Amino acid sequence: MADYTNVIHNLRLEQYSIVYAAWLENVFTTRWWLLVGLVITMYTLWWILVDKARLKTLLLYGSLVAVSRVILDVVMAINLGRWVYAVSLFPIAPDIFVHDLTVTPLTFMMVYQYSNSWKQFWVANLIGSSLIFYGILPLFEYLGIFKGFPGWTLTSSFLVIFIAAGVMRAIMVLIENVEDKAKAKVKQASEQTSFIAKPAMKPDNNKE
Numbered sequence: 001m002a003d004y005t006n007v008i009h010n011l012r013l014e015q016y017s018i019v020y021a022a023w024l025e026n027v028f029t030t031r032w033w034l035l036v037g038l039v040i041t042m043y044t045l046w047w048i049l050v051d052k053a054r055l056k057t058l059l060l061y062g063s064l065v066a067v068s069r070v071i072l073d074v075v076m077a078i079n080l081g082r083w084v085y086a087v088s089l090f091p092i093a094p095d096i097f098v099h100d101l102t103v104t105p106l107t108f109m110m111v112y113q114y115s116n117s118w119k120q121f122w123v124a125n126l127i128g129s130s131l132i133f134y135g136i137l138p139l140f141e142y143l144g145i146f147k148g149f150p151g152w153t154l155t156s157s158f159l160v161i162f163i164a165a166g167v168m169r170a171i172m173v174l175i176e177n178v179e180d181k182a183k184a185k186v187k188q189a190s191e192q193t194s195f196i197a198k199p200a201m202k203p204d205n206n207k208e
Helices: 005-026 030-049 052-079 096-113 118-143 154-197
Strands: 083-085 146-148
Touching: 030 096, 052 083, 052 096, 052 154, 096 118, 096 154, 118 146, 118 154
Parallel strands: none
Antiparallel strands: 083 146
């Protein structure tokens, strides 16, 4: 049986040397600064708009969506070669920081925050997914920051993330239901313990 370990290792080293060389050519260029500006703008707007009373919940949802986007990039970009980020903020491939850990999760945290029902969520999800895959990515492709190859379409990625965002919301609803039930049980147990531990009233012998 053939051992492909060394072959894969050498190819990955060669790939990184190419990625690093491409990054050196693009770092501090106008397109690179555009990515820096996008990241700063998105995190600033997110911090202004985010409901800080729900920060833990929103970060959990954003993390779940980010994992979905990372998986999409790993499978489609690295393994199947369906697209390439020609300009990266850091010398890594794919550029998960901008696309997977900034644009996508921050957008969908706002989608989740402003959706009080499933109907509102699907509308907001449609808007958020369209903004990313029919707004930002086509602009990046026009500017040469991103390049797609045959076997892939924007609509394919749109559908994957659109559905994944819905699945992640369903998981969040399930988690919140489990938490509510657990809190109710703890509260009930606490009340029962308090009732049992409450001392009986001492009889008043001075009463006639």
